[in-house]
Amino acid sequence: MLPEQRPFAILTSLALLTVIVYMIRKRRLREEYALLWLGVGLALIALALWYQLLEGLTRLTGAVDPTSALFIFSLLFLLILSIHFSAVNSRLKDQVKDLTQEIGLLRSEVEALQGKGGTDPPSENERPGPGQTK
Amino acid sequence: MIEDALIIMPAFNEAGVIGETLAELMAMAPRVLVVDDGSHDRTAEAARAAGARVLRLATNLNYGGALQAGFRYALKKTAFPHLVTFDADGQHDPSHLEALLAPLREGRADYVIGSRYLAGPDRSGGLARGLGNRLFARAASLAVGRKITDATSGFLAMNREVARVFLSNLFPQDYPDADVIIMLERMGFRIVEVPVKVRPSQSGQSMHGGILKPLYYIAKMSVSMLHLATRSDLAQKRKEARIAA
Numbered sequence: 001m002l003p004e005q006r007p008f009a010i011l012t013s014l015a016l017l018t019v020i021v022y023m024i025r026k027r028r029l030r031e032e033y034a035l036l037w038l039g040v041g042l043a044l045i046a047l048a049l050w051y052q053l054l055e056g057l058t059r060l061t062g063a064v065d066p067t068s069a070l071f072i073f074s075l076l077f078l079l080i081l082s083i084h085f086s087a088v089n090s091r092l093k094d095q096v097k098d099l100t101q102e103i104g105l106l107r108s109e110v111e112a113l114q115g116k117g118g119t120d121p122p123s124e125n126e127r128p129g130p131g132q133t134k
Numbered sequence: 135m136i137e138d139a140l141i142i143m144p145a146f147n148e149a150g151v152i153g154e155t156l157a158e159l160m161a162m163a164p165r166v167l168v169v170d171d172g173s174h175d176r177t178a179e180a181a182r183a184a185g186a187r188v189l190r191l192a193t194n195l196n197y198g199g200a201l202q203a204g205f206r207y208a209l210k211k212t213a214f215p216h217l218v219t220f221d222a223d224g225q226h227d228p229s230h231l232e233a234l235l236a237p238l239r240e241g242r243a244d245y246v247i248g249s250r251y252l253a254g255p256d257r258s259g260g261l262a263r264g265l266g267n268r269l270f271a272r273a274a275s276l277a278v279g280r281k282i283t284d285a286t287s288g289f290l291a292m293n294r295e296v297a298r299v300f301l302s303n304l305f306p307q308d309y310p311d312a313d314v315i316i317m318l319e320r321m322g323f324r325i326v327e328v329p330v331k332v333r334p335s336q337s338g339q340s341m342h343g344g345i346l347k348p349l350y351y352i353a354k355m356s357v358s359m360l361h362l363a364t365r366s367d368l369a370q371k372r373k374e375a376r377i378a379a
Binding site: 096097 | 188192202203206
């Protein structure tokens with residue numbers, strides 16, 4: 001790393017870490033993500049301050065130069081994060097579906113109690129209350 | 135008059151046709167639950183005016199999600215031994231209901247498919263859709279090791295145990311088709327097809343319209359079929375559903 005590049009790298013890493021700490025303090029990041037991003041912020045500062053660490057990582061991965069190594073690790077990190085968010089998104093979608101269905105059932109109960117539930121077709125021992133689970 | 139089956143009818147923006155569909159259906163099968171899948175029009179009001187019970191969903195969950203809400207209602211709130219899925223757009227002919235329910239009543243089947251192709255070719259959906267349907271029927275037949283003529287029919291009847299399995303997250307939220315047949319077959323459920331005729335949709339909307347949607351559907355269904363054809367814990371899932379009941 002050229003000497004004139006170092007201040008920019010350190011300042012950017014510090015700015016990122018400050019934003020992360022601010023977001024954690026304001027509870028805008030949940031604990032599991034707080035830990036992850038704190039780790040990322042600290043790793044960036046370590047790499048900016050300690051260039052030998054990046055050189056060591058470059059040798060370890062067999063990359064031609066430190067910039068390539070940095071790009072490889074950044075891309076890998078973002079890829080893993082995207083997969084993780086897709087999994088979280090799928091789970092949330094399932095939960096929203098379950099909640100919507102449950103709310104629909106509860107709404108139908110309320111409407112039935114208020115006498116607005118339609119003219120009464122389904123019967124076969126229909127349970128007026130919350131019913132059994134499955 | 136059919137009194138031993140709950141007819142589950144998912145509906146999304148079908149205010150214009152649902153009244154007519156229900157009038158014809160309820161003359162033969164009065165136990166109808168309409169699942170209003172977050173419609174923007176007056177579908178729920180029209181269904182109520184026709185005399186159906188209505189389950190309103192706060193947001194649009196898609197066809198499979200709306201069906202699942204109906205199964206949830208049927209299992210939690212009623213004791214109907216048989217459940218039937220029926221489209222709101224007037225495509226399904228209620229005169230086939232008795233034939234659809236017969237294998238369940240006689241204890242010969244757990245899941246009955248109203249097949250559009252058993253009684254000869256069906257051209258109601260156009261050439262492209264016909265080809266797509268054939269493709270999935272062929273894939274489902276290959277996966278289950280016997281002939282399935284219609285893997286994409288929405289005119290179905292089932293017993294409560296099948297509906298219980300459908301409450302799990304294995305049931306697709308968009309379009310339950312060939313993948314569900316593979317899943318049930320591998321779980322050991324008995325599947326029977328009976329011939330039905332379908333009519334052109336009255337609403338003019340299609341779930342698989344456009345160019346990208348069908349392509350996405352084919353890709354998604356292929357992944358889903360592959361997943362369910364290779365999963366090893368399906369018998370266990372059936373047991374779990376039975377225990378949960």
